[in-house]
Amino acid sequence: MVTASQAAQRRERIMSAAVRQRLLDPDDALLAGFVDLDGVAASVAALQRAFPDPVSVLHAFAAKANPLAPVLEELRRLGMGCEVATAGELAQALAAGFTPEQIVFDSPAKTRPELARALELGVAVNADNFQELARIDDILATRSSASRIGVRINPQVGAGAIELSSTATATSKFGIALEDDGNEERLLAAYRERPWLTWVHAHVGSQGCPLDLIAQGIAKTVAFAEKVNARLGRRQIVGIDIGGGLPVDFGSDTTDPGFDAYVARLREHAPALFTGEYQIVTEFGHSLLSKNGFTAAYVEYTKTAGQRPIAITHAGAHVATRTVFQPDSWPLRITAHQPTGAPKTGPLVPQDIAGPLCFAGDLLARARPLPLLTPGDIVALLDTGAYCFSAPYHFNSLPDPAVHGVRTGPDGDLRFEPIRPAQTIEDVLTERVAEGSRRVTAGPAT
Template sequence: MDDTRPTPPASAAAQRPSPTARSVRGAEALRLALADGLLSEQRPLAGFLDADGVRDSVQALRDAFAAEPGVRVLHTFAAKAASLIPVLRLLADCGMGCEVASPGELRLAVEAGFPTARIVLDSPVKTRDELRLALALGVAVNADGLDEVRRIGEIRSPGSPSVIGLRVNPQVGEGAIGAMSTATARSKFGVALRDPGARERVVRAFAEHPWLTGLHVHVGSQGCSPELIAAGVAETYRLALEIDETLGTRRVARIDIGGGLPVDFSGDEAGPTFTDHVAALRAAAPGLFDGRYDLVTEFGRSLLARNGFIAARVEYTKEAGGRRIALTHAGAQIATRTVFMPDAWPLRVGAFDGEGRPRSGPLKVQDVAGPCCFAADLVAHARELPELREGDFVVLYDTGAYYFSTPWAYNSLPRPAVYGFAGEPGSLRFALVREAQSLDSVAAESGLRHADALRGLGPRA
């Protein structure tokens, strides 16, 4: 495992953009995108990612853990947070590893150039073929249960370089968003440690399988406080000590402490920070950083969310029941969680004219709606904004993770283009990350080549 990179000089840290500077960069990127034709009436929707901001976020993560010099850390990026090969390659160039949770994500990580020794496969439903591939590549595998440990034992070749771990559920409770909490009493993930006999079965598995050398825990993501996350990690750390003491040898080599640091979508401030996360871990399990165990992290949203935004054209406006509604091209197909769980996933919205200048004037209560054909397709409800007009653009902030990278194909709406940008103020440069999906591609994915397949079956005799 590679050590955490050295801490940069203080002057470098001081040069990182403040939240206000991030907003200014985003506004400049929007103006230039409109001027360059990346957004227009013909191109009404796109996602944007600040590559410099991503690099800064990675460095902030490294800095936080580098303050604990006694431990070696492999920082991996959760591929599901931005399943785009150019984004993953940028992160690989930053020295990150990659956490993957499916065969598709594993393929993306390999194509992005992550060394296989820096890839970690997590998934609650791995087939034998998926396990064989992972073991052949030499990527680390976290088994989701004891039955999977048994299956790995049947498949694994002696001398395999893959680090094998076991995911445990410390059952420390639910965060503010139940759907994002994975350490509840009845979570589908891992071995439930507080169930009768579970700890003993885990210890016995380590005794029976000398190649089982890791523990994995992930308490949850959005809605889970650093303290709740730290409580789950601390319980897993204590289990590692118990395994080693019971077996009378140093059997556990590393602890994968997951990710899940929440993002505060309510404002432009960063908190909680990676430094806050490390402080919570130190308070809950001081021995975690003494170097006995290597650590693995799996952050996603907290690295990318604030470094991206979505821009969508206002196509129409209307009044209904005394409420103004702005109908845009950004809805549930790109902001799925926000539409279906608006209280848990609120997004800040910016109002701009067709040239990218901030809208001004009296605030008016408005709904910002999307193009999907169901009534609840709103990305913002009863929001006070300057009055939006046809041809304006709305910006959905803090959407660099999960939003434009994993769209939903509802209504056969095409996937939007995604652009990265970088550079100093006044000289930003753009790069295409993913092309906008064509209608030909939509048709092809919808079975165009097999259009007559059902007709060919013929009627029943």
């Protein structure tokens, strides 16, 4: 296991090497994301080790956490599958080389064409509601499918510390609410009437959800599967998609809780999951990528307002959207660095770390104690490998920053490889002008 000190040293090496190679540059590369591919491989290996034989598991990476094609390709090479929630993510997963059998489609708003496409390919589908099941009925009435098909249930076990990230509350928009009046009997009937309905899926939540809450939700899902099989007198449900949701420690370099602790809690609450009778799918995202990535940005200006120092940087809501709009739920650690990439030292001074976007709330941190920043310094936003630079917010038409992968070569040197090139202003203009041109050419709607 990597220690906190080793993780910090690794980042410092990456930062300094990036400056030397001008992947970070005060004129040409003001902002960049970095993915530690060695760390990603270690995280995937830890997940794979945590689920022992004789359990048959497909670990499907939640593409929404980081859908960049080279990242998906790397995860595929490491033995992962892919969980997708939109037609766009499905296309990206296929382009990254995942076979349909390795892909799970979980969108709560699948259209008829999207369902038809997934079922034609043989992608696993988890229906979100009874109306979606009826659509699948219509499609399967005219064609066969190799897809594994299940139903997403909401075990309604409650919320974690972050309400907006908790997906198993009494009123969650996801899945069929298991405890609502009549739903369990309707579900039992749905399975009885559809022999091809052989899976069940639940996802309790992610950040802010304690392990016991997650395990309780999965335990209710396993109990439902057992009830279906017992009631029907046959082993119809053969697989359980248990989702993801392992919370990430955004306050330090530790990786607690780890996948071993997660599996231990599952064994306690849902021992039937480990008998070998069920196939399992997992859908982790944050816990595989977040701590294996960081974002670096230059400080452009510094000033004082209300007696508090403010550092204006090139990282803001466009690369850390959740942090800016929900700072209490999604705080990020920030480190200060010299222009060489080396750590900056000195007395800690409370200061605001601001982004470049043109609204007052574009703040990454308020009154954060750091060595006093000056123009030309670099700040690093830690634990941003998921849901940050890979999901840019296009306010103010800022270009997407470059993202670089890094791994250790045979000689011990760090080697960078492109994951996403930086957008140029010309790229942004072409995109916007092309969109406008399409609208003008199409003319007014009739």
